[in-house]
Amino acid sequence: MTTLDPAQHAVGPDEVPLIPTLPEIEAAARSLEGVINHTPLEYSLHLSEVLGAPVHLKLENLQRTGSFKVRGATYRLAQLTPEERARGVVAASAGNHAQGVALGAQQLGIPATIYMPLGVPVPKLLATRGYGAEVVLEGPTVAVALERAAEHAERTGAVLIHPFDHRDIVIGQGTLGLEIMDDAPDVTTILVGIGGGGLIAGIAAAAKARAAAAGREVRVIGVQAENAAPYPVSLEAGEPVRITTQPTIADGILVDRPGDVPFAVISELVDEVVTVTDDDIARALLVLLERAKVVVEPAGAVGVAAILAGKVTATGTTVAVLSGGNIDPLLLQRVVAHGLSASGRYMTIRIPLPDRPGQLARVSELLAEAGANVIEVLHTRHGQGLQISEVVLQISVETRGQEHRELTLQILRDAGFRPEVLPD
Known part of the structure; x- marks a missing residue:
């Protein structure tokens, strides 16, 4: 087992600059050798054709624990004093941060308690326990779990390990930026998802410093889910602003307020922040499954979503960070179906029909004429809004894209039917 020596990287509070320095991040990378993996960087022909410039994927989904979080969590834990270690640590998370803290604490022999919300996906719960942490299921959301974790810290003296709002966390995440610069020295643009901001702050600090040392520049672009995007508002206001979020499939970056520490770095170093919709993200997941x-x-696919949605301008070699791969199989099933629908490759339609023989056969003929592949059929006389003389046909079909989808619907309409596309 590799151990980390916190003393060799300690920095006095009076000496700490606002933005992590390149030597600090490089020292963190050395201290994490043998604890984390240097994850692959792979070229994507498909995304390169979409963007019009070379695109590489940073496969951090293959990191230990399945996420970048282990970098910052482990480095943060390594900075604790012996007295702090003895008191133990506490954290709150629905998955990735929980596993990162649990593994880091196991590596360093630190007792760890993790508060997770009720209903957390079973694989993430079992993985966190598997790394030796004590797991407490508390509350319906991560926000409630974080409140309980803070109360636990105050009650027991355990050190609260925040998922993003600490300088050591930013430094640890910055090691990912070093790997990108090492493996793609000609990179001109790096795309990074943003939740609280710890990852992009660390990457920006590392990449900008490395590029400056080489006498060139690199753009760092943040990507947020449209339904949970406090950074554009906060950057415009010049300070962290709390917003009201809406549900998003990218729950890993569902944060309602930027962290104070990462915001200070991001406001100075990050070039742009864009947003993507859930449909964009679902399409990106599908492309990554099929093409890569x-x-x-x-949450790990938002950089690719930004490319597919046309939110990024090509300037040269581009790296999109795939920040994590911890997706529940049942969610993956739903997201793939949503991605197929958003791409125009799958739809479920509802068609009211006269209750007389031959109607189902006629619809089948029209779909065959359109070249649509029937997946599932429901034919019933029971349904809201039906006349006594009507039945309803609900049919799921596979199509080849948006144009083919519209052609299929138009063929049905031209034949006198009234197809209604049902939501996913």
Whole structure:
């Protein structure tokens, strides 16, 4: 087992600059050798054709624990004093941070308690326990779990390990930026998902410093889910702003307020922040599965979503960070179906029909004429809004894209039917 020596990287509070320095991040990378993996960087022909410039994928979904979180969590834990270690640590998370803290604490022999919300996916719960942490299921959301974790810290003296709002966390995440610069020295743009901001802050600090040392520049672009995007508002206001979020499939970056520490770095170093919709993210997951053969969680796919949605301008070699791969199989099933629908490759339609023989056969003939592949059929006389002389046909079909989908619907309409596309 590799151990980390916190003393060799300690920095006095009066000496700490606002933005992590390149030597600090490089020292963190050395201290994490043998604890984390140097994850692969793979070229994507499909995304390169979409963007019009070379695109590489940073496969951090293959990191230990399945996420970048282990970098910052482990480095943060390594900075604790012997007295702090003896008191133990506590954290709150629905998955990735929980596993990162649990593994880091196991590596360093630190007792760890993790608060997770009720209903957390079973694989994430079992993985966190598997790394030796004590797991407490508390509350319906991560926010409630975090409150309980803070109360636990105050009650027991355990050190609260925040998922993003600490300088050591930013430094640890910055080691990912070093790997990108090492493996793609000609990179001009790096795309990174943003939740609280710890990852992009660390990557920006590392990449900008490395590029400056080489006498060139690199753009760092953040990507947020449209339904949970406090950074554009906060950057415009010049300070962290709390917003009201909406549900998003990218729950890993569902944060309602930027962290103070990462915001200070991001406001100075990050070039742009864009947003993507859930449909964009679902399409990205589907593209990554089909074209890159990688499984990524929704929060980890937002950089690719930004490319597919046309939110990024090509300037040269581009790296999209796939920040994690911890997706529940049942969610993956739903997201793939949503991605197929959003791409125009799958739809479920409802068609009211006269209750007389031959109607189902006629619809089948029209779908065959359109070249649509029937997946599932439901034919019933029971349904809201039906006349006594009507039945309803609910049919799921596979199509080849948006144009083919519209052609299929138009063929049905031209034949006198009234198809209604049902939501996913």
